[in-house]
Amino acid sequence: MNVSTKLFKDFFESEKAGGLILIFCTIVSLIVANSAFGNSYQEFWHTQFANHSLEHWINDGLMTIFFLLIGLELEREIYLGELSNIKDALLPIFGAFGGMIFPAGIFLLLTFGTIGQSGAGIPMATDIAFALGILSLLGNKVPLSLKIFLTALAVIDDLGAIIIIAIFYTKTILWTNLFAAIGIFGFLLILNRLKVRNLIPYLLGGVAMWYFMLNSGVHATITGVLLAFAIPFGSGNEKSTSYILQHFLHKPVAFFILPLFALANTALTIGDNVGEILLQNYSIGIALGLIVGKPLGIFLLSFTAVSLGICKLPEDLNWKSIIGAGFLGGIGFTMSIFITLLAFSDPNIINNAKFVILVSSLIAGLLGFLYLKISAK
Known part of the structure; x- marks a missing residue:
């Protein structure tokens, strides 16, 4: 097994397990938020620390x-x-391009x-962890090419979502802070370029870049992608250096950061409206x-690209x-909620949008799972 294949397997396995944990955390968060402890639970996430x-x-x-x-992962x-x-x-x-244009349209x-x-x-994003988590439930019924696709x-x-943000x-x-970050x-x-391989100066520089980016008006998370390519x-x-850091980050992200994000951002009170x-x-x-929009855009642009001879469909894949x-691509969750927080300032609209994202992602995930399971037979 070469290094690239091994890292893909590690990435897929961590995202698969992470997706299942995300589902669990979301369910727990919704239950607690709508229990007698709901107010205390929501207030906890708004506890102030260092002015935030x-x-x-x-x-x-x-x-x-x-x-x-x-x-x-993108760099690799x-x-x-x-x-x-x-x-x-x-x-x-082409599939990703269609999966962004059609939902936005x-x-x-x-x-x-x-x-x-x-x-x-909001509907342009795909949650890797959730999508791969659902796909993993099908086991060997789906070909490796589909997992890679x-x-x-x-x-x-x-990447498209990052550019949009x-x-x-x-x-x-x-501009002063932005130029400092740049x-x-x-x-x-x-x-x-000087072939400095020690991670420490990159991580320290990344923290400084994050600070200036945070105070520039451009969303601070962009720093993560810039640092990756540096x-x-x-x-x-x-x-x-890249492999060592990527391998190290898999488990903390899948088993700590994303579950924490889910817990903090799905504390939604579901009323009678x-x-x-x-x-x-x-x-x-x-x-x-x-x-x-997601499955339609992914299918249509992929089909068009193959029909025009721009690319080809792997031998072990079919249009089904x-x-x-495409349906699994409709699981927005993490990125969709993230963009919701940036798109709206009204708390009611934010909560409503989060709720719809959860429901829509659940429906898209179920449709994708059932469709692939039936078509595999």
């Missing part, structure tokens, strides 16, 4: 580490993995000119975007598999 709430530290601090892992995919061969990479690239059709319009990025698609999807969800920029990034790139990749073997929540134009946009992966 615990929820803020998780969303702007710990999630930067999650984005760092995504960046490292580009150098050694599914994205290293442009012919192989084009299928998940559906959402904007329903919300254009309303207060919900700013949430167009979905992983590459979700990683590209996350940087461009569309940055409101006020403090300057630190440039310094780390110089260290990379860290030396080398040959990508087990002794490379569920019908009213689901009928809001942004709610319908999120639901249709994730459940319909791609449709099934």
Whole structure:
């Protein structure tokens, strides 16, 4: 087993287990939030520490580490993995592109000119952990190529979400701090070119870059992706700096950071106005975007690219598999909730959108699981 295959297996296994833990944490969080301890539970996440709430530290601090892992995985995919061969990479690239455009288009059709319009990025995202967690439940009934396709698609999807966050969800920029962050990034790139392999200066520089990015107006989690590409990749073997850090981060992210994010961001009180929540134009946009737009966009653009001879479908895959992966791509959860926090300022809209994301992701996951299970027979 080569290094790239081993890391993909590690990544898939950690995301698979992490996805199942995310489901458990979400259920627990919803139960506690709607129990007699609901108010205390919600207040806990708003406990102030160093002028910020615990929820803020998780969303702007710990999630930067999650984005760092995504960046490292993306870098590996580009150098050694599914994205290293442009012919192989084009299928998940087109799929991811369709999976972003169609949901956003559906959402904007329903919300254009309303207060919900700013949430167009919400249904564009795919949750890697949840999607791979559901796919893993099918075991050997799905081919390895589908797991690789979905992983590459979700990683590209996350890159798209990161770009969207940087461009569309940055409101006020403090240029001095932004230039300081960019300057630190440039310094780390110089260290990379000088073949400095010690992780310590990169991590210290990453913390400083995060601080200035946090105070620049650009979302601080972008730092994680920038840092990933500054860290030396080398040959990508087990002794490379990038490999060592990526391998180390798998378990803390899957078993601590993402579950903590789920607990902090799904403390939702479900009242008796569920019908009213689901009928809001942004709610319908999120639901249709994730459940319909995702699979439709992923399938149509993948099919178009293959039909035009731009790329080819792996031999062990068929279009039913791609449709099934498209439904799993509709599991937004982590990234969708993350974008919700940036898109809206009204607490009621945020809570409503979170609830719809949970329901829609559950439906998309069930549809994907059942569709792939039936088609495998």
